[in-house]
Amino acid sequence: MGQLLAAWRLIRRDLRRHPGETLLFLLAVTVAATALTLGVATDDAVTTAYAKTRAATAGPDILMTTTDPDPADYVERLRRIPEVRAVGGPFFAYDTTVGAHGRSVHAGAEGRDGTRPAVDRPLVTSGGWVRPGGVVVERGFARELEVRVGDRVTVGGREMPVVGTAISAATGVYPWSDRAQGPGPSDWGGMVWLTDEDARALAGDDPGVRLIQVKLADPDATDGFGDRLRERGVVPDGWFNVLRWQNILRTDTAMIQGTRPTLVVGGTLLAVAAIVTLTALAVGRTARDNRRAALLKVVGAGPGTITAGLLAQYLLLTVLATALGLTAGTLAAPHFVDPSDGLLNTASAPAPGTVLSALALAAAVAGTGAIGPALRATRFSTVHALADPAHLLTHHPRLNAVTAYLPTSLLLGVRLLARRPGRAVLAGAGAAATAAMITALLAWYTALAAAPDALRFGPLEVRTDRTGQTLLAVTLTLVALSTLNTVLLGWSTAVQARRALTISRTLGATPGQVVTALCVAQLLPAVPGVAVGMPAGLGLYWLFGETYTPPASWLLAAAAGILAAVAALTALPAWVHSRSPAAGVLHSES
Amino acid sequence: MTTGTGPALRAVGLTRTYGAGESLVRAVDHVDLEVPAGQTLAVTGPSGCGKSTLLQLLGGLDRPTGGEVWLGGDRIDHLGERALARLRRRSVGFVFQAYHLMHELSAAQNIELPALLAGASPRTARDRAAGLLDRVGLADRARHLPSELSGGQRQRVAIARALVNDPLVVLADEPTGNLDTAATHDILRLFGELRAAGQTLVMVTHDERVAATADRILSLRDGTVADDTRPAAGAGLGAMLAWKD
């Protein structure tokens, strides 16, 4: 009881005294958990969203399109087949163009009336259902056309008000939603609903098609349904086509084919960056954790109590960050996977697998970055920790000899680096992750420039845009985290090297030389980091996309940019550090 | 507290070395020592003579390379970290030159901490801390953070913290090393009160004036005991003055 109170007091005070560190820890782990949740959840999210839409709209298991002008008898015969549970339609539909804001886009127009059929009851998401003279636009299509209820569109040249928007599971998301097309190659396009009368009137001479929606006793037994119809001789007059719900789901999933690898790879790279952040934080914390462990030992806390106290603090934050990441990822996933708004995208609880993998990632990130150093602190000698916090001086006589002839700032920088090799690895890893992501982004732009017009303009542009946006978002997040890392590392280098650098200042090193030294210490490991990260980024892109290589000038500019950014970001904390008079630093040491 | 006649603290052939071969340093070299209950012992000597190491060995903060340490009749030099921790919280109170308070905890919370760690109920810990704060004259500073206290006040909080579990022995390492004369006198008065109350106290100091207040003074040189004296009353303070008519 008393022990718990003591531990809780220490944790609470520490978190309150260092809100910045707490926030950074939360941010880093949350970002990594979010990215991973997104990556894992996107596939699920499409399936889930489609399943929800199907449930909400009594979506069909089989969608039949036929050119039979009067399939009423045929529908009766279908109903009598044992494996068929319900049939909707036939509904008249024809292929036309829908225009708005000076654009006209291919679309299927389906005739409906006020009655609610047994199968495929589109869910009205705004406004109302079809009425004479009014058109209902599929939600994803409406977004693409940028129309809302009350706006006017042209259907086959005739101007009509939009009276509602709706979604349906009997159609793929835009631009795969035009299902009113007869035999021959199909086009991308959207979907609208009209009254049956309006549809037939607008169609004029166009014979159009009839849509029949079938619900099976066993929704999973869609395989070979068309063949079984033919075997039984239950076929309409003329051409007919059978579309299974699984096909529609696959089409919808294809929408995110470029997004998913970006999120998975990006999530991994973000996790790397997060580890760098946490490790950098831990480096700054080491001295404090060591001292705190020593103080606790002095007043009689055992190793168990100390470890539990330090662990509890990190675990608390990790669990909180994982929960935040899971929530953010789960909430964001539907928006990433359903850009066309064609599915019911309310967020649902994450799958147990997603929760587990997010927890595992957070635990791994927190474990490598924070808990390891904390555990080491409990083993650190009490006497040392109290006497001289965090001084693990290593001597490199040969290095000192080799660097003796370098210019002062370079010499200081190299020696700083040699003293903290772990820091160098961190700086390198951070730079590599950033370089990889930026290179992938460049490769994507290169691929886009070389891509056929069909992908860049027209209906498929939606998907291409989505991939690009995701890539850009992940890259920007990574750049933000890397910026943070660089500042953190620069700051902790400055803090740890403070004494050494101050002494060199008392010996006559100028603030400029000190700043340069710190920049050198950061830049030297960043160079191999970038050199490794760029090919890695290309490799990753090639793994998931086409083998496009950005022009060398782009790559060189990117590398130079990253290194310049690292130097600038390091210079900032170093400059702040070197502004304070030397005497103050020496005094504060005691 | 022990009421027995046995020593509160005993060391036999206590040795602590660092390094090996050429660079072998004997920080403490075969020291034999007995501190009876209720005695105030000062350990003095030039810097680097091993006096702080001796104190750390006696309090179980460091482990000897040879010899024995007995605390209140229990041998402690071979104990594991966990057992040492339990022992420290029950039987030893530490006071350091640099205070070593938790700067994130208030004065009262710092004092409560060892009590809570030792399993006292929060209420008991609070009561004991309040009593000790009163005793060290800081009842009105209970809620202050260490950074809001003067050096002397911080050291008094540290002493209260060392006393909260009613330890067998208080070990103080240069307790006045960071303090000015007035604050040093305050601390020495406090130690005097502790001695009057029968508290066993071992302090390491390089300050002769601090050492002079002890019952017994142990001078260390190069890790060994050079002298072990009890300041005897001199000719009286009046002899300081030579009246010349």
Place this chain on the structure above:
Amino acid sequence: MQDVVLALLVKAPSHGYDLRGRLAAALGPLGDELNPGQVYVTLGRLEKAGLVVQVREDVPVRGPRRRVYGVTEAGLARVGGWLGESAGPRADVAEFHLKLIAAAESGLADPVALVDDRRRELMGALAETQRAVLAYGTGAEPALLLEGVALRLQADLRWLEACGRVWAARTPRGGDA
């Protein structure tokens, strides 16, 4: 002065000139004031008191004749007494310094033991003073005086620390560590 000169003669008889050189070497710049005549006057007084006696007269190739003195039984007893007696709380630095040198020269006492005794003595005085300091509140008039006394005693103790180090290194002390 008498005691020091007497002690310097314990190991072997010597003459005034040599004694003066020995004293000057021990005192350094502090011995500048010591004029040659003083040593001869002291030797004369000691001889009159029966503490030293002229043992022979050296005749060097050049310069004056030198009377060589040695210690008598009574002189030896006096030196022993002097080395054994307490210097008192106000003894001055040079005097104790010479006493240590005399002890080492004569071999009649161990300078390190003298230092230890002196330290105990001063420590006792300091303990008494310090207790008095603590008993008075700061600001009281006697407290200020006591503070001065304590600081003087502390300074003496620190100097003794240095004496102890130097003499311990000089005097080979049997096998005990």
